[in-house]
Amino acid sequence: MKNPEGFYLKIDEIIDACRGIVKKDRSYTLPNGRKNFGFIYFLSGKATYTFANCVYTVGEGxxxxxKESSVPYRISSKKGTENLALNFTIHKEASFGDVIEELINDHLPVLISKKKVPKYRKLMENAINTVSKNNFGAHMTAMSVVYEITQDMLFDLMLKNIKSDDYNIILPAKRYIDDNFNKEISIVELANRCNMCETNFRKKFSSIFGIxxxxxxxxVRINNAKNLFSSGAYSVEEVAKLCGFNDANYFSRFFKKHTGLTPMEYKNIS
Incomplete structure (x- = not known):
């Protein structure tokens, strides 16, 4: 996979958001593969996914x-499993970028980084509970969770294909953003931290992170705002200030533009 100049992924539709099980001593084959994409989190038990000569064993945690694919595969479990599932379709024609093509065209599954799984479990549980209760904005909540998890996964896939020297050059800027997202950050300042001119910094950053x-x-600001709203401990004005916005009204418009929900709508369903 080449380093992308950028990428875009369009989620078409949430098929379902639910809790599922695989019963004990069960083994079944999907001869026609899958018709959609899906994230599966395992609450308990252990299961084996077999794709031709590739075997993936996943368990609790x-x-x-x-992935959507016509390639057949088999699922088996001796002890049975309980899981959380978010299944969805991707608008392939509207999505682009080398990392997206790799994700879509390769039928083999992706094991998610264990460091990030606890965060994703909470997000998936929230989406599933919202959908099951048919709360206002349920579909949008599930969609935002899929986008957040997918974006993280795509970054991880890209980093595996990036020269460590290139990544290390840009790392001071990324760390500064992650630690100081609530402050005013200039691109010139970030470029200086990487000992680069602004033009080359923008190109290098975009080539590595696809954004x-x-x-x-x-x-980063939006994701932190979501986490603060989910805690239930902060007002819209407080979240705006904590995430680097001096104007709560501007923050509300910005939040809706990027999530599809107003801060109060998101706060009420979190």
Whole structure:
């Protein structure tokens, strides 16, 4: 996979958000593969996914990304499993980028980084509970969870294909954004931290992360705002200030533009 100049993924539809089980001593084959993509988090038990000569064993605390494909595979479990599932379709024609093509065209599943799984479990549980209660904005909540998990997964896939020297050059800027997202951050300052001119910094950052420095700052602020709202401990005004917005009204418009929900709508369903 080449280093992308950028990528875009369009989620078409949430098929279902639910809790599922695989019964004890069960083994079944999907001769026509899967008709959609899905994230599966395992609450208990252990299961084996067999794709031709590739075998994946997942158990309690693991998470796997299964892909739409006509390639047959088998699922088996001796002890049975309980899981959380978010299944969805991707608009392939509207999605682009090398990392997206790799994700879509390769039928083999992706095991999600264990460091991030606890966060994703909470997000999936929230989405599933919201959908099951048919709360206002349920579909949008599930969609935002899929986007958040998928974006993280895509970044991880890209980093595996990036020269460590290139990543280390940009790392001071990324760390500064992650630690200071609530402050005013200039691109010139970030470039200086990497000992680069602004133009080369923008190109290098975008080539590594598939997103511009400014958009990365926005995404970090939005994700932190979501976490603060989910805690239930902060007002819209407080979250705006904690995430680097001096104007709560501007923050509300910004939040809705990037999530599809107003801060109060998101707060009420979190």
């Amino acid at each position: 693991d998470m796997i990304f299964l 511009s420095p400014s958009k990365y700052i926005y995404s």
